[in-house]
Amino acid sequence: MTKPADSVVLKTTCCIAGGGPAGMMLGYMLARSGVKVIVLEKHADFLRDFRGDTVHPSTMEALYELGLLEDFLKRPHDEVTELSGRIGETLVKVADFSHLPTHAKFIAFTPQWEFLDFLSQAGQRFPEFQVMMSAEAVDLTQTNGRITGVKVAAKDGPLTIEADVVIAADGRHSTLRDKAGMAVTDLGAPIDVLWMRLPRKRGDPGEALGNIGTGYVFVMIPRGDYFQCGFVVRKGGYDDLRKRPLKDLRERIAKIVPFMADRVETLKRWDDIKLLTVTIDRLERWWRPGFLCIGDAAHAMSPVGGVGINLAVADAVAAANALASPLARGILRDANLADVQYRRQRAVRLMQSLQLAIQDRVISAALDSAAPIDPPAIVRLLNGFAPLRRLPARVIGLGFRMEHVRTKDIHAR
Numbered sequence: 347m348t349k350p351a352d353s354v355v356l357k358t359t360c361c362i363a364g365g366g367p368a369g370m371m372l373g374y375m376l377a378r379s380g381v382k383v384i385v386l387e388k389h390a391d392f393l394r395d396f397r398g399d400t401v402h403p404s405t406m407e408a409l410y411e412l413g414l415l416e417d418f419l420k421r422p423h424d425e426v427t428e429l430s431g432r433i434g435e436t437l438v439k440v441a442d443f444s445h446l447p448t449h450a451k452f453i454a455f456t457p458q459w460e461f462l463d464f465l466s467q468a469g470q471r472f473p474e475f476q477v478m479m480s481a482e483a484v485d486l487t488q489t490n491g492r493i494t495g496v497k498v499a500a501k502d503g504p505l506t507i508e509a510d511v512v513i514a515a516d517g518r519h520s521t522l523r524d525k526a527g528m529a530v531t532d533l534g535a536p537i538d539v540l541w542m543r544l545p546r547k548r549g550d551p552g553e554a555l556g557n558i559g560t561g562y563v564f565v566m567i568p569r570g571d572y573f574q575c576g577f578v579v580r581k582g583g584y585d586d587l588r589k590r591p592l593k594d595l596r597e598r599i600a601k602i603v604p605f606m607a608d609r610v611e612t613l614k615r616w617d618d619i620k621l622l623t624v625t626i627d628r629l630e631r632w633w634r635p636g637f638l639c640i641g642d643a644a645h646a647m648s649p650v651g652g653v654g655i656n657l658a659v660a661d662a663v664a665a666a667n668a669l670a671s672p673l674a675r676g677i678l679r680d681a682n683l684a685d686v687q688y689r690r691q692r693a694v695r696l697m698q699s700l701q702l703a704i705q706d707r708v709i710s711a712a713l714d715s716a717a718p719i720d721p722p723a724i725v726r727l728l729n730g731f732a733p734l735r736r737l738p739a740r741v742i743g744l745g746f747r748m749e750h751v752r753t754k755d756i757h758a759r
């Protein structure tokens with residue numbers, strides 16, 4: 347008799363959907379504490395561009411506490427201790443990380459696949475850690491209102507994974523939070539980002555990450571021999587741009603960053619430019635019995651400030667702290683899941699409010715402006731008084747609530 351197609355059933359303690367920063371960090375930390383984990387990642391590899399590039403001091407402090415920082419910093423990265431930007435014609439310094447009370451007093455700019463691959467490799471030493479690539483979580487299984495597992499479309503066919511708890515870390519378009527019927531509040535993001543690469547040469551002026559001026563916001567992130575660039579447009583603006591020849595966009599970029607004039611020709615076709623939609627939203631409730639959302643699945647972050655990865659990691663650290671022991675002992679209660687939301691939601695709300703304010707008052711204002719733009723008073727103050735630049739560095743680098751590792755490595759001798 348042939349078996350039904352979905353008859354393969356695996357059992358684990360924690361099944362995490364999504365091998366992004368939140369999912370990989372939580373998977374690593376739970377396995378380190380002796381909890382059996384399966385992390386599902388729908389793609390075959392971590393090699394995608396759109397994930398963001400920043401690993402902040404708070405995340406590196408967690409890596410330090412896990413004994414991983416030294417090895418992580420052997421991966422390719424650029425260390426940035428000060429954030430600067432060009433507003434109109436003026437170069438301004440806005441944040442100084444060199445005084446933070448952390449072991450890494452800088453932002454590490456590194457392609458996110460390096461960070462994810464690093465965690466995936468580091469987790470291999472734990473027998474409890476399993477990452478399944480090309481495995482998409484497509485649905486949940488439930489019994490009497492409690493979520494009991496995940497249905498997976500894996501490369502070798504469908505399977506069901508039964509687990510004591512299912513974690514949705516599957517990002518801002520989370521399938522599992524929809525399947526769980528979680529109510530999402532959209533906070534509105536009127537912008538999108540066109541993501542592209544431009545060559546980087548020795549001797550390029552390196553200091554301005556953000557360029558804000560009359561009608562434009564253009565971000566340049568150094569990555570080895572190229573810049574990962576983000577050209578911010580109003581929602582729907584991409585379609586308008588595409589009605590015009592690509593050369594118009596090249597000319598605009600060359601005007602914003604004149605030293606790029608001889609390199610914009612490397613943008614040969616519209617396929618060289620990816621549209622990344624920006625979303626800011628959050629769940630009112632992050633959990634249901636047997637189920638918890640973390641990272642962008644619980645609260646999608648905008649790219650403003652480059653803080654989304656670090657909030658996702660902070661959620662993961664808080665979740666591991668709250669869940670590792672009850673899961674290892676088989677006594678998980680709903681209150682443990684509620685604790686994670688309780689601990690994290692205020693810091694998330696504050697950061698989203700800040701992102702919305704910057705989005706409306708700085709980014710949208712610049713995109714809509716026809717008059718020359720000067721740095722606002724607060725930015726001039728930061729630029730003029732170096733000690734003040736420690737404050738934005740704390741908010742960006744540590745967030746509103748830093749999470750410390752409170753779990754044990756049961757494999758340590």
Ligand SMILES: Cc1cc2nc3c(=O)[nH]c(=O)nc-3n(C[C@H](O)[C@H](O)[C@H](O)COP(=O)(O)OP(=O)(O)OC[C@H]3O[C@@H](n4cnc5c(N)ncnc54)[C@H](O)[C@@H]3O)c2cc1C
Nearest residue numbers: 364366367368388398399483517641642649652653654655
């Ligand atoms: C244009 C743009 C630029 C950004 N730049 C930065 C930046 O520089 N720095 C920063 O800190 N933040 C940045 N962000 C925000 C940041 O990307 C997110 O906040 C962060 O990645 C959230 O991490 P996460 O692990 O929760 O989700 P994600 O990083 O989205 O990871 C989710 C993972 O789940 C996988 N997945 C999805 N669905 C399924 C499924 N059904 N089954 C299995 N796997 C699934 C995905 O493939 C992905 O690997 C940016 C956002 C945008 C839109």
